[in-house]
Amino acid sequence: xxxxxxxxxxxxxxxxxxxxxxxxxxxxxxxxxxxxxxxxxxxxxxxxxxxxxxxxxxxxxxxxxxxxxxxxxxxxxxxxxxxxxxxxxxxxxxxxxxxxxxxxxxxxxxxxxxxxxxxxxxxxxxxxxxxxxx
Amino acid sequence: xxxxxxxxxxxxxxxxxxxxxxxxxxxxxxxxxxxxxxxxxxxxxxxxxxxxxxxxxxxxxxxxxxxxxxxxxxxxxxxxxxxxxxxxxxxxxxxxxxxxxxxxxxxxxxxxxxxxxxxxxxxxxxxxxxxxxxxxxxxxxxxxxxxxxxxxxxxxxxxxxxxxxxxxxxxxxxxxxxxxxxxxxxxxxxxxxxxxxxxxxxxxxxxxxxxxxxxxxxxxxxxxxxxxxxxxxxxxxxxxxxxxxxxxxxxxx
Numbered sequence: 001x002x003x004x005x006x007x008x009x010x011x012x013x014x015x016x017x018x019x020x021x022x023x024x025x026x027x028x029x030x031x032x033x034x035x036x037x038x039x040x041x042x043x044x045x046x047x048x049x050x051x052x053x054x055x056x057x058x059x060x061x062x063x064x065x066x067x068x069x070x071x072x073x074x075x076x077x078x079x080x081x082x083x084x085x086x087x088x089x090x091x092x093x094x095x096x097x098x099x100x101x102x103x104x105x106x107x108x109x110x111x112x113x114x115x116x117x118x119x120x121x122x123x124x125x126x127x128x129x130x131x132x133x134x
Numbered sequence: 135x136x137x138x139x140x141x142x143x144x145x146x147x148x149x150x151x152x153x154x155x156x157x158x159x160x161x162x163x164x165x166x167x168x169x170x171x172x173x174x175x176x177x178x179x180x181x182x183x184x185x186x187x188x189x190x191x192x193x194x195x196x197x198x199x200x201x202x203x204x205x206x207x208x209x210x211x212x213x214x215x216x217x218x219x220x221x222x223x224x225x226x227x228x229x230x231x232x233x234x235x236x237x238x239x240x241x242x243x244x245x246x247x248x249x250x251x252x253x254x255x256x257x258x259x260x261x262x263x264x265x266x267x268x269x270x271x272x273x274x275x276x277x278x279x280x281x282x283x284x285x286x287x288x289x290x291x292x293x294x295x296x297x298x299x300x301x302x303x304x305x306x307x308x309x310x311x312x313x314x315x316x317x318x319x320x321x322x323x324x325x326x327x328x329x330x331x332x333x334x335x336x337x338x339x340x341x342x343x344x345x346x347x348x349x350x351x352x353x354x355x356x357x358x359x360x361x362x363x364x365x366x367x368x369x370x371x372x373x374x375x376x377x378x379x380x381x382x383x384x385x386x387x
Contacts, residue, residue, distance in 0.1 A: 008154035009237035009245050014303050021210055025300065028348045092347060095363035096370055103278055 030081075031088045037081035044078075090115040145169035145220055146227035147178055149190070152238045160238060163187075164227055175215035175230065176204055179242075192242035199356060202292030206242050207231040212294035212354045233297035235306075249293055252309055255335040256317035261328025273325040286319035286364055288357040295351035295361050307340040311351035311361030314342055318364040321371065337372040345369075 019025040051062035065071060093115050094108030144166050152160035167181050176194055183190050194204040197216045204215045209229050220228065236244035260273070295311035296302050302310045309317075317336050320326045336342055345365045352362040378385065 006155065007239055007245075009239055010152050010154070010160060011237045012160075012234070014235075018300065018303065022350070024350055024353065025348065028300075028346075028350075032346065092366070095347075095360075095366040097367070098370070103281070 027088070030084060034081040034085035034088075037078045038085055041078045041082065086119065087116070090119060143169045145178070147182075148227040148229050149179075149182075149241070150231040150238075151190075151241050152232075153189075154240060169220060171219075171221045173220050175206070175208055175213070175218045175220060175228070178220060178228075179215060179230070190242075191240040200290055202290035205233050205292045205294050205297065207234055207297060212297035214292060214294070214356050217356060233293060235297055235299065235303040236293070244293075246293065248306060249291070249296060249310070249312070252313040252335075253291065253316065255309070256313050256320070256332050257328055257335075258313075258316045258320060260320065260323060260326050261331055262325075263327045275324055279324040282324075283319045283322035286315045286322070286359055289315055289319070289359045289361075290357055292356065294354045294356065298350040298354040300348055300350075301344055301346055305340065305344060308344045309335060309341050311355075311365065312359075314345075314368060315359050315361040315364040318368050321368070333372075336368055342368045342372065 019029045048062060048066070051059050091112055094111045097105030097111070099106070146164060146166045148162050148164050150160050151163050165182050165186055167178060167186065169178070173181075176197065179190065179192050179194075183192075192204070192206070192215075194216065195201040196203075199214055199217045202214075205212060206215050207213070207230070208215065208218055209223060209225050210231075212233055215230075230242065232238045232242045232244045236246070236248070239245050262273075289312055291312060293312065299308075299311055302308045314336070317332055321329060321332070321336075334341075342365050345362075347362060347366065349362045352360045355361060
């Protein structure tokens with residue numbers, strides 16, 4: 001179209017702090033950021049394996065460092081983000097109905113609840129394998 | 135509105151104005167108008183237009199939440215102004231801005247062209263490979279088949295979801311929530327055969343894989359279409375399709 005236009009569309013600038021305007025955006029940013037901490041933990045475990053390879057002395061040095069206060073704090077932060085990551089991840093499963101019950105998608109609460117229950121059960125099983133009965 | 139029975143109650147609104155023929159930048163203007171408990175935000179805009187400032191520009195039509203024209207960001211949240219009571223808003227002044235993530239044309243009127251292009255790109259109509267003459271009647275469907283896509287078919291194209299989507303705010307080429315939901319609506323339609331033609335728009339560079347599942351589109355949707363859920367279902371379909379094409383390259387998809 002060759003019509004002359006008097007339009008002057010104004011494109012607004014989005015602030016770098018857009019995500020602070022809404023608590024759900026904040027949660028989203030934290031969920032995205034949690035992956036960084038999950039990767040960080042993977043590297044910590046690799047580091048642990050590396051120390052194990054160095055023999056008993058190297059491993060005891062590693063453990064001393066591992067149980068130091070800064071590492072405990074770091075682990076607590078990583079754990080918190082890992083929990084956030086897992087819970088928000090399972091919360092998404094309700095959005096993808098892979099099967100139908102009597103022609104209807106299963107209720108979201110059931111899907112999320114079942115996933116969370118299986119996750120908790122498996123986590124407890126792992127803890128039991130690691131630390132024995134409780 | 136200002137006639138008999140008007141009480142002394144007033145309400146202050148701060149409205150974003152943009153007048154392309156005069157100023158370069160949008161600016162805020164405050165209005166204090168009579169207010170009753172049964173007024174929605176659109177009533178307030180209409181009052182201003184009728185009694186205070188006839189130059190105020192905004193879109194509206196049906197006043198009953200089905201035309202999808204009257205969306206605006208009210209106190210930072212995308213809303214249909216016809217369906218939002220002023221008495222339910224806590225902050226004063228009430229802040230009214232054009233929908234976020236769209237270019238502003240005048241006051242509360244935004245440029246919807248980018249959305250229309252996205253909508254067209256997913257071919258939101260029944261596509262048939264075997265076109266048959268109209269005399270042979272309609273393509274029939276059972277109520278159960280209709281149920282499969284009923285939720286997505288309720289979309290009124292109000293674009294609140296685009297205003298709420300940070301991914302669209304970041305990448306204007308992103309297909310976005312409503313167009314994706316409508317794509318799924320036709321993908322799930324038993325009468326449709328257009329999957330192949332929609333694939334590029336749905337699963338291409340600016341398609342569903344851009345979605346990081348913020349989920350706010352589904353929160354603000356006035357028709358409970360759940361575009362975030364629709365996009366995840368499209369992702370599953372696209373992934374299944376890819377797997378099938380690798381494992382069964384000759385099978386019909």
